[in-house]
Amino acid sequence: xxxxxxxxxxxxxxxxxxxxxxxxxxFENHNLRFITVxxxxxxxxxxxxxxVPANVGPTDTLPIVILLHGVYGSAWSWAxxxxxxxxxxxxxxxxxxxxxxxxxxxxGMWGDGSAYLPLNSYNFEKWIAEDVPDALALxxxxxxxxxxxxxxxxxxxxxxxxxxxxKYGDKFRAISAHSAITSxxxxxxxxxxxxxxxxxxxxxxxxxxxxxxxxxxxLPPVRFDCGTGDLLIxxxxxxxxxxxxxxxxxxxxxxxxxxxxxxxxxxxxxxxKFFTEFI
Numbered sequence: 001x002x003x004x005x006x007x008x009x010x011x012x013x014x015x016x017x018x019x020x021x022x023x024x025x026x027f028e029n030h031n032l033r034f035i036t037v038x039x040x041x042x043x044x045x046x047x048x049x050x051x052v053p054a055n056v057g058p059t060d061t062l063p064i065v066i067l068l069h070g071v072y073g074s075a076w077s078w079a080x081x082x083x084x085x086x087x088x089x090x091x092x093x094x095x096x097x098x099x100x101x102x103x104x105x106x107x108g109m110w111g112d113g114s115a116y117l118p119l120n121s122y123n124f125e126k127w128i129a130e131d132v133p134d135a136l137a138l139x140x141x142x143x144x145x146x147x148x149x150x151x152x153x154x155x156x157x158x159x160x161x162x163x164x165x166x167k168y169g170d171k172f173r174a175i176s177a178h179s180a181i182t183s184x185x186x187x188x189x190x191x192x193x194x195x196x197x198x199x200x201x202x203x204x205x206x207x208x209x210x211x212x213x214x215x216x217x218x219l220p221p222v223r224f225d226c227g228t229g230d231l232l233i234x235x236x237x238x239x240x241x242x243x244x245x246x247x248x249x250x251x252x253x254x255x256x257x258x259x260x261x262x263x264x265x266x267x268x269x270x271x272x273k274f275f276t277e278f279i
Contacts, residue, residue, distance in 0.1 A: 016134055016138070017037050017038055017039055017131075017134075017135065017138075018038045018039075019036075019037065019038045019045075020035065020036070020037045020038075020135055020138060020139060021035070021036050021037075022034070022035050022139045022140075023035075030085060030086060030089070031051055031052055031053060031054060031085060031089060032049060032050070032051055032079055032085055033049075033050045033051075033052055033140070034047065034048070034049055034050070034075070035047070035048040035050060035135055035136075035139055035140075036048075037131065037135045039127060039131045041122065041123040041124070041126045041127045041130070041131055042108050042122060042123075042124075042127055042131075043121070043122060046105060046106055046108060046109075046127055046131070047074065047075040047105070047106045048075055048103055048104065048105040048106070048132060048135060048136070049075040049076055049078070049079050049103075049104040049105075050101060050102065050103050050104070050136065050140060051079070051084070051085035051088060051089070051101065051102040051104075052101055052140055052141070052142070053088075053089065053092055053099040053100065053101070053142075056099070056141045056142040057141075057142075058141065060099075060141070060142045061142065061144055061146050061147055062098075062099055062100055062101050062142035062143065062147060063098065063100045063101070063147060063148040063149075063150065063275065063276075063279050064100070064101045064102075064103060064133065064136060064143055064147045064148070064149050064150070065100055065101070065102045065103070065150045065151070065152065065271075065272065065275060066103045066104075066105065066128065066132055066133075066149070066150070066151045066152070066161075067084065067102060067103070067104045067151075067152055067153060067157070067268070068105070068107065068116060068128065068151070068152070068153030068154075068156075068157030068158070068160045068161050069104070069106070069107065069153065069154070069156075069157050070113065070153075070154055070155030070156045070157050070158075070190075071112045071113035071155065071156045071187075071190040071191055072112060072113065072190075073107075073113075074106045074107075074109065075104055075105055075106040076104075077104070078102075078104040078268075079104060081261045081265070082261055082264055082265035082268060083265060084102065084104075084265070084268050085102060087265075087268070087269055088100065088102055088272060091269070091272070096273075097272055097273065097276060098276060098279060099142075100272070100275075101136065101140060101142060101143055101147070103132055103136055105127070105128060105132045107124060107156070107157075107160070108122060108124040108127055110122060110124065111191060111192075111193040111197070112190065112191035112192055112193060113156045113187070113190065113191055115156055115159060115160065115181075115184065115187055115198055116128055116156070116157070116159070116160030116163070116164060117198060117200060117205065118200075119197060119198055119199075119200075120197060125160075125164060125167075128151075128160065128164055129164050129167075129168045129171065133147075133149060133171070148173050148278065148279050149171055149172050149173060150172060150173060150174050150175070150176075150275040150278075151164060151165045151172050151175050151176075152175065152176040152177060152178070152268070152271045152275075153177060153178070153180075154177070154178040154179050154180070154264045154268075155178075155179050155180065155181060155190070155232075155259065156181055156187065156190065157177075158177030158178055158179060158180025158181060158224065159177070159180050159181035159182065159184075159186075159187075159208065161175055161176065161177050161180075162175060162177045162180055162182075162208045162211070162212075162222070162224065163205070163208055163211045165220060165222075166208075166211045166212050166214075166215045166218075166219050166220075166222075167205075167211060167215055169215055169218035169219050169220050170218055172220050173220055173221075173275070173278040173279070174220050174221040174222070174223075174274065174275050174277070174278045175220050175221070175222055175223075176222070176223045176224060176271040176274060176275070177223075177224040177225075178224070178225055178226070178263070178264050178267055178268065178271070179225075179226050179227060179230050179232055179236070179259050179263065179264065180208070180224055180226070180232065180236060180239075181232065181235070182207070182208045182209070182232070182235045182236060182238070182239045183206065183207040183208065183209075183235065184198055184199075184200070184206040184207065186232065186235060189231060208239060209239055209242050209243065209246075212243065212246075212248055213246065213248075216248065219248070220278075221249070221250075221274075221277075221278060222248075222249070222250040222251070223250065223251035223252070223253075223270075223271065223274050224236065224239070224240075224250070224251075224252055224253075225252065225253040225254065225255060225267055225270070226254060226255075227254070227255055227256065227257030227258050227259065227260075227263045228254050228255065228256055228257070229256070229257060229258040230257070230258050230259045230263075231258075231259055232259065233254070236252070236254075237254075240252040251274070253270075255267060
């Protein structure tokens with residue numbers, strides 16, 4: 001029988017993953033927890049940094065927000081580059097946000113960035129859409145199959161959030177992005193790996209607008225924004241215009257700022273508040 005540890009001192013059988021280990025709560029800081037899980041989709045282990053609000057009861061069901069990082073980053077990026085967990089905690093304590101779990105997984109750590117796609121015999125898409133929610137339900141109090149699920153991200157993570165959120169629209173109640181790559185060729189601005197490694201079988205898996213069109217009947221509520229000084233601003237404007245022309249409902253915004261953490265650390269709060277409308 002395959003076994004794993006979901007917390008220090010406990011061992012339970014699990015058919016879903018070979019191993020799943022959670023950091024010791026005794027050493028947590030600012031409500032951050034870490035999970036390492038071995039999954040066939042990664043052909044190895046993946047990390048998830050998790051913000052868990054205080055005082056979660058044994059029967060509580062909390063909403064879960066999955067935040068995807070950009071190129072060069074990992075599971076630590078959102079927490080330690082933007083302090084999103086500190087902002088969320090402050091807003092929860094003020095009553096401006098409901099208690100929520102924020103899961104910040106790695107992208108699978110392929111090259112400069114996996115783009116959260118199935119590629120090179122790995123499935124980084126299913127790692128996010130299937131493994132991350134399952135790992136949380138197995139190991140985090142307040143996370144279960146009934147938890148309202150949301151997804152957001154920035155840059156490459158915005159591409160992943162919008163595309164995965166639409167393709168798995170039956171799972172997610174709402175989706176958002178900041179400074180998103182809107183079509184796969186734009187990743188060439190950031191990575192040294194050849195575009196041929198990222199190629200998918202259909203355009204709907206490479207282009208956010210085409211993904212939205214294909215999965216329109218199950219598309220959750222969408223919002224996205226971009227900085228006016230961002231190198232991706234024209235691509236985001238184009239996505240907004242095409243969605244308007246196609247009659248696909250969404251919220252789009254522009255703000256001062258570039259492709260940088262000082263922008264994302266401010267505007268991620270807008271996504272968190274947007275998600276609360278659909279809990």
